[in-house]
Amino acid sequence: MAQxxxxxxxxxxxxxxxxxxxxxxxxxxxQLPNRLREAVERQNYGECVRASEQLAALQWLKQGVAAEQxxxxxxxxxxxxxxxxxxxxxxxxxxxxxxxxxxxxxNRAALDRWQLTLQERAVTFFWQGELTKALRLLSxxxxxxxxxxxxxxxxxxxxxxxxxxxxxxxxxxxxxxRWWEALDSLNRLDHPWWQLEAVNERALINxxxxxxxxxxxxxxxxxxxxxLVSAQELELAVQRWLSRGMEPWEAFQAGCNxxxxxxxxxxxxxxxxxSDTSPMTK
Numbered sequence: 001m002a003q004x005x006x007x008x009x010x011x012x013x014x015x016x017x018x019x020x021x022x023x024x025x026x027x028x029x030x031q032l033p034n035r036l037r038e039a040v041e042r043q044n045y046g047e048c049v050r051a052s053e054q055l056a057a058l059q060w061l062k063q064g065v066a067a068e069q070x071x072x073x074x075x076x077x078x079x080x081x082x083x084x085x086x087x088x089x090x091x092x093x094x095x096x097x098x099x100x101x102x103x104x105x106x107n108r109a110a111l112d113r114w115q116l117t118l119q120e121r122a123v124t125f126f127w128q129g130e131l132t133k134a135l136r137l138l139s140x141x142x143x144x145x146x147x148x149x150x151x152x153x154x155x156x157x158x159x160x161x162x163x164x165x166x167x168x169x170x171x172x173x174x175x176x177x178r179w180w181e182a183l184d185s186l187n188r189l190d191h192p193w194w195q196l197e198a199v200n201e202r203a204l205i206n207x208x209x210x211x212x213x214x215x216x217x218x219x220x221x222x223x224x225x226x227x228l229v230s231a232q233e234l235e236l237a238v239q240r241w242l243s244r245g246m247e248p249w250e251a252f253q254a255g256c257n258x259x260x261x262x263x264x265x266x267x268x269x270x271x272x273x274x275s276d277t278s279p280m281t282k
Contacts, residue, residue: 048072049092070101081114087140090114119152126156129193163194174201179208180270184249229261229272 049072073096080089093111097104118137126134138153166188173182182205189195237255246254256263256272264273 046076049076066099066101070096070099073099074102074107078110086114086118086137090140119149122152122156126160127192129191131156131160159191163189163191167194167198170198170201174204177208178265179205180249180252183209184247187247227274229256229259229274233259234272 049069073092077089077092077096080092090111093107093114096102097107097111118140122134122137125131125137134156135153138149138156166185170182170185170189173179173185182201186198186202186205189198234255237258238251239255241251241254241258242248252270252272253263259272259274261272261274264271
């Protein structure tokens with residue numbers, strides 16, 4: 001007869017535990033609405049969200065609780081965005097939209113607006129030379145425009161790497177005093193930050209080319225070597241090629257070739273010399 005007695009005892013204990021837990025949950029559930037209202041009044045949006053989520057779990061997301069939870073999420077996401085917590089704001093707004101509570105159109109429009117703002121900030125950072133900050137901002141954008149954002153990230157990286165490589169080439173050319181090629185490299189920099197980084201190289205190139213022009217004029221006018229193309233003649237030829245969109249160094253070479261000359265470099269000097277063949281006299 002001991003076994004039925006133990007079964008009855010187990011049933012009594014189990015029912016007592018269930019009733020105790022249920023009573024505790026019931027009391028806790030009754031307190032949560034007060035916590036929720038007080039949190040809203042104090043504008044304590046974090047507590048508001050926590051209380052609403054606990055209440056929703058106890059009431060299995062009844063319609064009224066879901067609406068309260070959506071309100072808390074909407075206000076807390078707006079609060080987070082205003083104080084600069086972009087990642088947290090986006091994640092909470094995503095939960096709000098997924099719940100399909102509240103004004104879904106308005107909530108989605110807010111998310112789109114925040115995403116666009118972050119993209120614009122990322123673009124600003126990028127053109128200011130803050131590549132890391134720009135990419136970090138774009139990493140927060142993982143919702144609706146993922147492919148567009150990835151394309152933007154790739155574009156940023158491609159432009160940056162291209163300018164970095166060109167700047168390294170520019171430095172080498174300046175050290176080698178290959179001034180026309182250096183000018184061509186300088187003009188290929190298309191990022192404002194990298195253009196500012198090359199300000200010293202620009203000054204050296206401009207000074208060297210000015211000196212080179214003076215030397216060429218001296219050689220071609222004072223010495224009057226018959227095989228050297230005159231500065232005026234060469235300048236006109238180079239300008240014609242520049243007007244067609246050709247890069248400076250390429251224009252210099254093309255201009256010299258069009259005058260049946262060859263480009264020669266002697267240290268820092270570059271000049272255009274015709275072949276040594278003399279015209280036959282009749």
